[in-house]
Amino acid sequence: MRINHIHILIILIIIIGGGVLGTSQVGLFDSSRSVQPGKLDDSADVYSIADIRGSFTITEIEQYYQVPPAAIIEAFSLDKDTSPAKFQLKDLKEIYQPVEIEGEMYEVETDTVKVFVSLYSGIPYVSEETNHLPGQAVEYLINEDKLTEEEQDFWTNHTFDLAPIKQEVTDEPVEEEANSDYQELEPQKEEISDEPVTIVGKTTIAEILSMGIDVTTFQEITGLEVPEDKNINIRDYAASFGIDFGEIRGKLESFLSN
Amino acid sequence: MPRKKNKSYWLRTLVQLFFLFLIILISYNHYRVEQGLAPILVGSPSLHAICPFGGVATAYTYFTQGIFVKKIHQSSFTLMWLVLILTLFLGPVFCGWVCPLGTVQEFIGKWGKRIFPKKYNHYIPAKTDYWLRYIRYFVLLAVVVLTARELTLVFLNFDPYFALFNFWSDEVTASALIILIIVLISSLFIERPWCKYLCPLGALLGIFNLFRLIPLKRNADTCINCKKCDRVCPMNIKISDKTIIRNHQCISCLLCTDEVACPVKDTLNFSFLRKQGKKKNEKAQEENK
Numbered sequence A: 001m002r003i004n005h006i007h008i009l010i011i012l013i014i015i016i017g018g019g020v021l022g023t024s025q026v027g028l029f030d031s032s033r034s035v036q037p038g039k040l041d042d043s044a045d046v047y048s049i050a051d052i053r054g055s056f057t058i059t060e061i062e063q064y065y066q067v068p069p070a071a072i073i074e075a076f077s078l079d080k081d082t083s084p085a086k087f088q089l090k091d092l093k094e095i096y097q098p099v100e101i102e103g104e105m106y107e108v109e110t111d112t113v114k115v116f117v118s119l120y121s122g123i124p125y126v127s128e129e130t131n132h133l134p135g136q137a138v139e140y141l142i143n144e145d146k147l148t149e150e151e152q153d154f155w156t157n158h159t160f161d162l163a164p165i166k167q168e169v170t171d172e173p174v175e176e177e178a179n180s181d182y183q184e185l186e187p188q189k190e191e192i193s194d195e196p197v198t199i200v201g202k203t204t205i206a207e208i209l210s211m212g213i214d215v216t217t218f219q220e221i222t223g224l225e226v227p228e229d230k231n232i233n234i235r236d237y238a239a240s241f242g243i244d245f246g247e248i249r250g251k252l253e254s255f256l257s258n
Numbered sequence B: 001m002p003r004k005k006n007k008s009y010w011l012r013t014l015v016q017l018f019f020l021f022l023i024i025l026i027s028y029n030h031y032r033v034e035q036g037l038a039p040i041l042v043g044s045p046s047l048h049a050i051c052p053f054g055g056v057a058t059a060y061t062y063f064t065q066g067i068f069v070k071k072i073h074q075s076s077f078t079l080m081w082l083v084l085i086l087t088l089f090l091g092p093v094f095c096g097w098v099c100p101l102g103t104v105q106e107f108i109g110k111w112g113k114r115i116f117p118k119k120y121n122h123y124i125p126a127k128t129d130y131w132l133r134y135i136r137y138f139v140l141l142a143v144v145v146l147t148a149r150e151l152t153l154v155f156l157n158f159d160p161y162f163a164l165f166n167f168w169s170d171e172v173t174a175s176a177l178i179i180l181i182i183v184l185i186s187s188l189f190i191e192r193p194w195c196k197y198l199c200p201l202g203a204l205l206g207i208f209n210l211f212r213l214i215p216l217k218r219n220a221d222t223c224i225n226c227k228k229c230d231r232v233c234p235m236n237i238k239i240s241d242k243t244i245i246r247n248h249q250c251i252s253c254l255l256c257t258d259e260v261a262c263p264v265k266d267t268l269n270f271s272f273l274r275k276q277g278k279k280k281n282e283k284a285q286e287e288n289k
Helices: A005-025 A056-066 A069-075 A089-095 A111-121 A135-143 A149-156 A205-210 A215-222 A234-239 A245-257 B009-036 B052-065 B076-092 B093-098 B100-115 B126-134 B135-150 B158-167 B174-184 B193-198 B202-211 B228-232 B278-288
Strands: A099-101 A105-108 B216-218 B268-271
Touching: A005 A069, A005 B076, A005 B093, A005 B158, A056 A069, A056 A111, A069 A135, A089 A111, A089 B268, A105 A205, A111 A135, A135 A149, A205 A215, A205 A234, A234 A245, A245 B202, B009 B100, B009 B158, B052 B076, B052 B202, B076 B093, B076 B126, B076 B202, B093 B100, B100 B158, B100 B174, B100 B193, B135 B193, B135 B202, B158 B174, B174 B268, B193 B202
Parallel strands: none
Antiparallel strands: A099 A105, B216 B268
């Protein structure tokens, strides 16, 4: 049997197309994000700090490294309403300006948190980038008695001030606060708005439920059970069942608009 | 009398365009979602999630430590297996039909062919070219070893595929952009320069050419030695002096086959069978008289 273009097209559809669909059904095609960090030592449940990624949320830092969300929120001077389940470490870059340290610009981001987590938890981590921490973070570590004397001596002399990125002042009314993406949703107000409801890929199941759709209605509209983890976003959740997000979004928006 | 050409060879171009626009759309969607907008038509995964090479780069850490290196997703690991299965049967079809970076190089090469009709794809002396083609195996080895050692996607710093479809992102490094520019400019002179000399995924898939289940076969009895197959091969493989072609650089584009370039029916094609039936050969010879 000779293989021609049509055969190759069919084989491509079967292996690549069918393979992607099939593995999606059994949860082997998760394109949303990487999974858990590696363990530091096979004999213990200690996760490697080097594996902390910018996409990790504060909740995941608590889950893997037992650092309470309040510690990160206070040490990095985040808004008290910050949602630990939504705030990703890479979001720090959007909040704080780079600071000049020893003639070089330093960005407050994932590696800064890695060093903080290492000092807080005692899990070893050697950073090649971070040898200064925000003053608030060092102060927090000292207050919590997490630093040895030697560490205290070093870190109290290696601090910098966090400089929030300034928001441009406009005459337009500001609809949302700068960090609102990461903050907990305000309790729903009874006001009726004429604005069309918008659901984006990042909208979580919890947010959808808080828009006024109850669990039963959600199941009726989408054909999907409400997951245990309601912080999963709707796009990824739909994709895990091989359902197109656009289809669900249309139905949900239409229901909410009515 | 020249045989009427089968028009189905356009299918490959259509498939290439499909995957090229799919990747552009996914990349654009990823940008849209970052801006808080809804994706269009398809999802918005990162390009790392839909590149099978991510799976290759992280294979060692997955099998030894059970983890994926940073930025690598389950999907890229699964894609790697799907591509390897495909390659086991058909050789590097992924390179010739799917890879959008290969497609872009090929399309730029079409201009190169027009600008330099005689010299195009023959600038590098054959002997030098022969050895240069082994560089990609060192790239593959270096990427796998460094990724395992550093536990980060070191190849990202040099990856022209990611740079091409994410050039606006601050994740793209200057070195990757420089490599991309060099590759794109070189494509005017050399067909698929990245694939030939440097692509680590191409290197891995190329090895499958040595034992693929459906190899390229030339029927020496019916071959008229016109050498059209040699001339059209984008990878400069000398096909006309072999009966079973198992060159590590073949990308299964089918350009050389009797469906496209070869003028004699049942003379050059990919097939399961080790030997063409005698009757079939005779019939083909009669048809071509």
